Amino acid sequence: MQVGLFTIPVGLKGSRVLCWTSSCKLHVFALLPLGDRKDSTLKTVDSAGIMATIEARASEYDAIAKDIWEHPELSHEEERSSAIYRKRLASRGFAVTEYPEMPYSFVAERGAGDPLIAIMGEYDALPSMSQACSPHQEALHAGGPGHACGHNLLGAGSLAAAEVLAEALAQGGIPGRVRFYGCPAEESLGRIPLVKAGRFDDVDIALTWHPADVNTPHRYTSSANLSIVFSFTGRASHAAMAPQAGRSALDAVQLFNLSLEFMREHLARGTLLHYVISDGGAKPNIVPANAATWLYIRAPRATDLREVVKRVMKAARGATLMTETSVDHRILAGKCDYIPNDVIQDTMLKVMEVLPLPHPDSDELAFARALQATVARNDRQATLTPINAPVSLLDEPIHGQLGDFGRLCRIGGSLDTGDVSYVVPTGQLNSATWPLGVGAHSWQSAAASGSTWAFKAMRWAAASMAATGLAFALDPKLVARARREHAKGKKPYRSTMDL
Numbered sequence: 355m356q357v358g359l360f361t362i363p364v365g366l367k368g369s370r371v372l373c374w375t376s377s378c379k380l381h382v383f384a385l386l387p388l389g390d391r392k393d394s395t396l397k398t399v400d401s402a403g404i405m406a407t408i409e410a411r412a413s414e415y416d417a418i419a420k421d422i423w424e425h426p427e428l429s430h431e432e433e434r435s436s437a438i439y440r441k442r443l444a445s446r447g448f449a450v451t452e453y454p455e456m457p458y459s460f461v462a463e464r465g466a467g468d469p470l471i472a473i474m475g476e477y478d479a480l481p482s483m484s485q486a487c488s489p490h491q492e493a494l495h496a497g498g499p500g501h502a503c504g505h506n507l508l509g510a511g512s513l514a515a516a517e518v519l520a521e522a523l524a525q526g527g528i529p530g531r532v533r534f535y536g537c538p539a540e541e542s543l544g545r546i547p548l549v550k551a552g553r554f555d556d557v558d559i560a561l562t563w564h565p566a567d568v569n570t571p572h573r574y575t576s577s578a579n580l581s582i583v584f585s586f587t588g589r590a591s592h593a594a595m596a597p598q599a600g601r602s603a604l605d606a607v608q609l610f611n612l613s614l615e616f617m618r619e620h621l622a623r624g625t626l627l628h629y630v631i632s633d634g635g636a637k638p639n640i641v642p643a644n645a646a647t648w649l650y651i652r653a654p655r656a657t658d659l660r661e662v663v664k665r666v667m668k669a670a671r672g673a674t675l676m677t678e679t680s681v682d683h684r685i686l687a688g689k690c691d692y693i694p695n696d697v698i699q700d701t702m703l704k705v706m707e708v709l710p711l712p713h714p715d716s717d718e719l720a721f722a723r724a725l726q727a728t729v730a731r732n733d734r735q736a737t738l739t740p741i742n743a744p745v746s747l748l749d750e751p752i753h754g755q756l757g758d759f760g761r762l763c764r765i766g767g768s769l770d771t772g773d774v775s776y777v778v779p780t781g782q783l784n785s786a787t788w789p790l791g792v793g794a795h796s797w798q799s800a801a802a803s804g805s806t807w808a809f810k811a812m813r814w815a816a817a818s819m820a821a822t823g824l825a826f827a828l829d830p831k832l833v834a835r836a837r838r839e840h841a842k843g844k845k846p847y848r849s850t851m852d853l
Contacts, residue, residue, distance in 0.1 A: 401708045404518055415514045416510075418509075419509075420804065420809070421438065422435050422509065422510065423501050423506040423803055426506075427477070427479055427499065429543070430538065436460065436536055439475065439534075443462035443517075449462065453548060455550075461534065461535055461536070464531065465529075467529030469531075469559065470556060470558045471533070472533045472559070474545070475508060475536060476508045477536070478505055478539055478542070479502075480499060480501070483800050484497070484800075485797045487801055489724035490728075502803070507565045507808055507811075511563060511785075512534065512819065514812075514820075515816040516534040518820045523827055540770055542687055544773070545770045546849055558833050559698060559779045559826055559837075560774050560781075561780075561822060563785060564782065564784055564785075566785065567791060567792050568738070568743055568759060569755065569757060570757040570758055571694075571706070571758060571783050572692075572783055573759070575694065576691055576767055577624070577765065577767065578655055578656040578689060578768065578772065579650060579687075579768035581648070581650055581686040581687040582683055582684065583684045584607075584670050585645075587679060588602050588643050593639045601678045602677060604634055604635050604645040610673040611631070617669065624766075625662055628649070631645070632647065633645050655691050685853070688850030688851035691772050692775050694781065694782075695836055697835045698780070709814060709821065711814060712807075712810040712811060714752055718807040725798050725801060726751050729792060734748050734792075736793060737790070742759055743760075773847070776844075777847050781822070783818055785811045785815035788802040
């Protein structure tokens with residue numbers, strides 16, 4: 355392996371070196387086969403050149419990430435964000451098609467031939483997470499949404515990767531297609547309708563990334579989940595004048611919730627139940643005719659989840675028997691567990707090892723240190739221990755190294771990337787856009803996601819994905835290995851929403 359170059363063998367005659375000039379044009383030069391292996395060849399990906407191309411457009415990609423951070427849109431409402439991506443990709447030679455399965459979902463494709471490499475982007479924000487780019491908690495718009503999961507970075511970084519990868523294939527005369535998936539509503543329904551509609555079925559490999567506080571391939575699995583509302587119906591009456599005439603839906607909700615608390619002890623390790631009372635009645639002097647619990651159920655695998663759901667359904671029916679009420683349920687969302695593909699993750703790691711990590715300036719370091727200090731010291735470990743990352747990393751404000759964390763680990767959270775991983779070989783990485791110890795869905799992560807440091811880390815993630823995609827485009831055997839691994843461990847896909 356040469357410094358600044360990622361080297362991979364391929365089963366084609368001859369060999370080529372992909373080089374980038376200062377004007378960011380890709381050129382291909384013929385080389386002789388190496389050594390005495392006359393049937394072997396070498397194609398060399400200039401990863402540093404890919405990084406340089408992205409850095410040359412830093413102001414463009416940063417502006418997109420900043421714009422979407424400044425104009426956060428909730429799940430199912432991402433009209434503006436989606437339009438920004440569609441317009442940009444169309445201007446770069448991508449054919450853009452909007453999907454009917456979900457509002458503001460789309461695909462943008464460029465190239466010809468195989469393999470088909472998917473790069474997924476997201477752009478929805480979280481409710482009530484409005485936050486200035488400040489080390490102090492201060493909302494830009496009180497009660498408004500904010501990018502506390504960094505999807506402004508995720509989308510812009512994936513867009514950059516797709517653009518540069520597509521250009522590399524076109525200018526190098528390399529067969530392959532790049533397909534950018536615009537994925538709205540990750541924090542809600544997610545891309546499950548697209549997976550169920552078969553929109554990923556022809557993909558050879560899928561790539562994505564996520565903002566985090568460490569740099570690592572995403573080797574760990576995630577939990578399968580189901581978001582479901584149980585709505586109980588009773589009979590209203592005056593709570594003081596005729597309580598005997600009422601049948602309290604709120605009583606049913608409380609008994610149902612209590613049954614979940616007792617059930618926890620007897621569920622398999624890794625199963626999680628969390629809920630809110632989304633409807634508790636109108637007034638205390640009215641026996642509630644309607645009440646509801648909004649419940650999240652999580653389990654290590656989709657098959658485990660279905661067994662837990664059966665027990666939860668019985669608990670709901672039991673609550674109706676005790677209160678002479680009735681119950682209906684409504685499924686809002688559900689995600690399968692994520693299955694990482696080791697061939698893709700190993701390739702990503704090789705690419706990440708070659709690409710130099712960005713360096714924070716003094717202002718960025720000071721901002722990270724101040725933001726990190728707002729997280730209680732004991733709470734900072736929560737981002738590291740689930741993936742077996744050493745807590746000694748917390749001695750610094752920013753992760754300035756490359757890790758390889760999470761093998762054989764599982765996090766409690768859920769990703770709609772999991773459903774994609776059931777149908778196509780999928781790999782992803784994390785980039786340290788946030789200070790060490792800062793986790794997602796916090797005001798600190800919202801603040802960090804609008805910072806110049808986050809944009810630097812985003813561009814590094816983009817280069818890592820683009821170089822990974824190019825490695826697969828150059829090596830059909832690598833694609834075949836990833837697909838064999840996926841086929842070997844493949845489970846029949848069935849959305850957790852389909853009980």
